[in-house]
Amino acid sequence: MSRKPVSKAPAGKQDKSLDQPKPKARMVTVYIMGKRHVVPEHATIMRAIEYSGQQIIRGAGCREGFCGACGTIYRLPGDYKIHSGLACTTLVQEGMSLTQIPAVPMEKAIYDVEKLSPDVDTIKRLYPVVFRCVACNTCTKSCPQGIQVMDYIQAAKRGDIAAIMDLSFDCVACGLCALRCPAEIVQHKVGVLGRRLYGRYLAKESKELGARIKQVESGQFDEEYASLMGMDKASLSKMYYERDIEP
Amino acid sequence: MKFSYYPGCTLKNHAKNFEDSTLFSMSHLGVEVEELPRWNCCGTVASLTADDLIHQLAPIRNLIRVKEANSTHLMTACSMCFSTLKRANERVRANPTELAQMNDFMYDEETPYEGDVEVHHVLSLVRDQVGFKDVTAKVVKPLAGLKVANYYGCTLVRPKQVAIDDTENPVVMENLIKALGATPIEFALKTECCGAYRTVDSPNIVADKTYQIINSARSRGAEIIAVSCPLCAFNLDQRQEATLKYHPDFIGLPVVYFTQLMAIAFGCEENVLQFGLHHFPPKPVLAGKGLI
Numbered sequence: 001m002s003r004k005p006v007s008k009a010p011a012g013k014q015d016k017s018l019d020q021p022k023p024k025a026r027m028v029t030v031y032i033m034g035k036r037h038v039v040p041e042h043a044t045i046m047r048a049i050e051y052s053g054q055q056i057i058r059g060a061g062c063r064e065g066f067c068g069a070c071g072t073i074y075r076l077p078g079d080y081k082i083h084s085g086l087a088c089t090t091l092v093q094e095g096m097s098l099t100q101i102p103a104v105p106m107e108k109a110i111y112d113v114e115k116l117s118p119d120v121d122t123i124k125r126l127y128p129v130v131f132r133c134v135a136c137n138t139c140t141k142s143c144p145q146g147i148q149v150m151d152y153i154q155a156a157k158r159g160d161i162a163a164i165m166d167l168s169f170d171c172v173a174c175g176l177c178a179l180r181c182p183a184e185i186v187q188h189k190v191g192v193l194g195r196r197l198y199g200r201y202l203a204k205e206s207k208e209l210g211a212r213i214k215q216v217e218s219g220q221f222d223e224e225y226a227s228l229m230g231m232d233k234a235s236l237s238k239m240y241y242e243r244d245i246e247p
Numbered sequence: 248m249k250f251s252y253y254p255g256c257t258l259k260n261h262a263k264n265f266e267d268s269t270l271f272s273m274s275h276l277g278v279e280v281e282e283l284p285r286w287n288c289c290g291t292v293a294s295l296t297a298d299d300l301i302h303q304l305a306p307i308r309n310l311i312r313v314k315e316a317n318s319t320h321l322m323t324a325c326s327m328c329f330s331t332l333k334r335a336n337e338r339v340r341a342n343p344t345e346l347a348q349m350n351d352f353m354y355d356e357e358t359p360y361e362g363d364v365e366v367h368h369v370l371s372l373v374r375d376q377v378g379f380k381d382v383t384a385k386v387v388k389p390l391a392g393l394k395v396a397n398y399y400g401c402t403l404v405r406p407k408q409v410a411i412d413d414t415e416n417p418v419v420m421e422n423l424i425k426a427l428g429a430t431p432i433e434f435a436l437k438t439e440c441c442g443a444y445r446t447v448d449s450p451n452i453v454a455d456k457t458y459q460i461i462n463s464a465r466s467r468g469a470e471i472i473a474v475s476c477p478l479c480a481f482n483l484d485q486r487q488e489a490t491l492k493y494h495p496d497f498i499g500l501p502v503v504y505f506t507q508l509m510a511i512a513f514g515c516e517e518n519v520l521q522f523g524l525h526h527f528p529p530k531p532v533l534a535g536k537g538l539i
Contacts, residue, residue: 119260120256120260120261133287133288133305134290134301134302134304134305135287135288135290135304135305135308136301136304136352137304137308137353137355137356140355141355148285150287151285151287154286154287154288157256157288158256158257158259158260158288159256159259159260160259182301
């Protein structure tokens with residue numbers, strides 16, 4: 001399954017004569033929640049939905065592939081597989097039939113992270129459902145981020161908190177894994193718990209962070225901060241783009 | 248020969264003593280083992296449902312991981328994992344159609360499974376690949392005078408097609424214990440079921456089984472019980488507390504993994520044995536024999 005949006009380069013012909021009108025975008029036919037629409041082929045799913053005249057109220061957030069609000073499932077002609085993608089970063093394809101799933105209903109465990117232990121017993125108490133996993137890997141197949149979702153659920157089953165953190169790090173919590181799981185596990189919530197447990201109990205303490213917090217608290221950056229806050233947008237922007245960027 | 252080591256979930260937490268003593272012993276015997284990357288739960292119990300292939304995916308996926316690790320031999324210490332992995336392996340070897348269906352479902356895997364991995368248990372591996380003579384030669388602290396009842400439970404010897412030894416009267420553990428310098432004790436209930444998962448909903452059933460099994464071993468003079476399954480270990484050891492409630496005359500015995508006895512005989516440090524994970528402390532009897 002292709003995880004990344006595939007951008008189709010326009011055909012190689014380039015007519016350089018200036019009096020020709022600009023070529024119109026080529027169009028593709030897609031089915032948005034069952035209804036046929038003709039949309040530009042270079043559109044993302046999100047742009048295609050808007051092009052079709054609909055306003056997205058719940059299924060859009062950052063529009064940059066980070067927030068996970070625009071989880072979408074789709075099928076393609078002649079292909080039995082259910083594909084998934086974030087509507088903001090997945091391009092439409094000819095014959096694509098799609099539905100947005102802006103929210104996946106589920107119950108999340110309520111806990112005080114200060115009162116937990118980073119081990120399998122915590123997982124067992126808060127998300128006992130992980131032990132229903134049969135390793136079918138459907139969650140991994142359905143992840144628009146290309147995460148090895150099943151591997152981190154398996155890590156949860158044996159209390160390997162560091163592995164949950166490592167493997168689930170890029171999760172945007174779209175919830176598509178939880179929707180497709182035949183064992184009805186809430187994978188992304190388990191990932192959140194694992195990352196919290198790791199951050200609270202297992203992460204190495206950063207000496208640099210402590211030193212920097214002391215600097216901040218001692219007022220070392222107050223003046224610089226005040227001058228930044230007083231700048232207009234143009235000079236802020238200039239400063240931002242001219243900043244030193246580590247290679 | 249390199250073996251891909253499959254730990255199983257329990258050996259990573261509540262049975263860490265099983266894992267540490269296994270790895271110490273394998274290293275001492277010169278058996279090359281390497282933990283399988285990306286292993287998943289074995290499936291825990293071999294699914295008997297004929298048309299429910301999804302429950303066979305977990306064990307077979309692990310066998311794919313063995314191939315991905317450029318190995319064809321898998322070793323596991325937990326007898327439950329052993330049974331689940333081996334039964335799934337035998338099933339797909341005998342049913343190419345099922346295997347094709349499963350490979351088709353697992354299109355996300357780059358390597359298909361073709362029945363080409365061998366599943367070994369530590370006990371059969373030590374018997375067949377190392378040999379008990381070589382085991383004896385590697386002993387640095389013979390377990391002299393220790394009377395050990397060897398408990399097989401169900402999954403090492405049943406069903407017959409995956410049994411590592413004779414189904415009715417297995418002797419592989421006794422022979423290993425002898426090779427380590429200890430005295431194996433024969434007792435009638437060595438292949439009796441421990442009550443297994445009834446421990447969750449009916450601890451009284453397990454208390455009865457534990458009462459019978461441990462009494463049977465005690466009556467023959469055993470001082471310690473050796474097991475190879477974390478669930479048997481839980482039922483025979485941790486459930487002794489419940490057993491005492493139902494049977495006030497119950498006395499109990501320490502329960503250890505056979506690999507812990509190997510590790511002691513091979514001269515391990517005490518931290519490998521992780522006695523903190525035991526309910527009935529094994530230390531007094533072992534210390535009494537000058538073994539720790």
